[in-house]
Amino acid sequence: MTSPLLDLPGAVSGDGIDAPVAAHYGSLYGEQRLLAEGEGFVDLSHREVVRIAGPDRLTWLHSLTTQHLESLPPGKWTGALVLSPQGHVEHAFVGRDDGEAFTAHTEPGAAAALVAFLDRMRFMMRVEVTDVTAELAVTWRPAAAGGGTGWYDAYELVPRDQLTAYAAAAAPAAGTWAFEALRIARGEPRFGIDTDDRTIPNEVGWIGPSVHLEKGCYRGQETVARVHTLGRPPRRLTLLHLDGSENRLPAVGADITVAGPDGSDGPGKVIGRVGSSARHHELGPIALALLKRNVPVDATLTVDGLVAAQEVVVDPEVGLHVRPLR
Template sequence: MTSPLLDLPGAVAGNGPDAPVAAHYGSLYGEQRTLAAGEGFVDLSHRDVIRVSGPDRLTWLHSLTTQHLQALAPKTWTGVLILSPQGHIEHSFVGLDDGESFTAHTEPGAGAALIAFLDRMRFMMRVEVTDVTAELAVTWRPRGAVEEAASWYDAYELVPRDQLTTYAAAAGPAAGSWAFEALRIARGEPRVGLDTDARTIPNEVGLVGPAVHLDKGCYRGQETVARVHTLGRPPRRLTLLHLDGSENQLPDVGSDLVAPDGKVVGRVGTSARHHELGPIALAIVKRSVPVDAQLTAGGLAAAQEVVVDPEVGLHVRPLR
């Protein structure tokens, strides 16, 4: 849904899945610094929003997902995944419960598939799943300095869509999606569907903890998550790439990540120009690739900064 905030002074529309909202309002680096300081807001009103209502909603969602939702405190944002039987990420959303319903947002265009899956799993449970994207818009407004924030999720807000312009006037200054993405990438926060592929498991991209609760009952795909967490060494790992900035370009999502010997060793995800770090990107790379290996991302030289340690999980490996 195209945002009315594209009518604000200086607004320049984004591209790809973020085309319906502003990429920036005239000052990419200034907008990043504003957000990093804990001020301003980001229009994410193009994200799909769903609502799960009914007395069984939290028990039902708890049984289907990676997150512990039965005792979820009211109005507490949390990340949630739905996995395949093999542990691959199929759906991702961020939501909160208000005591009457659980409302969540997901990637633009991903809501229909998520609702379809949930509807198939209702059986006799007293729940109802509805698309409320036309009713509610998503924004992101930091509560303090981004570097000190405990959770990226806590800064999300749901705004009545017909009040979005009024909200912007009170919450400003506005920052675009490019500023939001640059800070997210620098934090090593993967965007499911862009920084992941159909084979991605949560352990590979640092989502065990933020979106996967390790102290809950069985859910689809749990065996894979638990095995890798316990024994360590996921097959791939998320890395932050520091890109060669001598050329005015960024790699496309899905570009090959290439080792010095010419072999493809991974996949590039999202990229951005950061106000302090310069051009950066997230990528998934084979665990066997040394963390100090110099790589090529979409034709650009790239140095790595560890996001997910290749030995993650070994600290709980049983002694023999």
């Protein structure tokens, strides 16, 4: 669903699944600084939107997802995941309840599978699940957070037929390249790009933002709890600072190797994969990557021919701080 905001002056469309919206409007770094200062907005209207209505919606979603939703206050944005029985992330979304329905947005192309899963799980619950992507568009506007620092709090849902009027009122516009650069810099993973079909929430920093550790049972909870309290995740999300001497970014999914000797795997051994990458207005070229947990945090890496240094996002020792005393 191509955004009408691609008709704005200077708009250049994105790539891949982000092609329906603008990557930038002519000033990549200027747009980043604009957002960092709390101004402007980002058109994310290619994201897909699902509405769950009915009196049982929050209790039902609470039982199915990783998030504590039974007492979610109206208007509060929150992340949530659906896990496999083994604890792998199958669906990821961000949503809020308005007192009548819970409305969530997810990655482009992901709504159909999410709706299908939820429909299969309705049983006798008084809920109705609808794909409302054609009705609602997603935007991200720092001022919408109301002075808060939460990344999710800046999301807004706009009637799709009012998107052009919204843009005129919320101007200036910033593209997804600026949005992605800020997201990557803060270590916020993107489902399906920075994750794969083996990802568990503990590996990518979703404990807290999308996983509540003190709620009732849900599918996959045993894996999450075991890793959090007794063990360490098999992989860890890290922020890569890339060599900027080459004017390119690594391909999504490219292998990562250790640039020098490494006590466990040795040079040339694949120790992870790169996800999303961007050019940041202060940090330069950066990327998110999933690495084996035991890769030394000070090891220099090579990704897609580029040398990279690490900045810890998920501590490789995560879990040890809550290991029960014996």
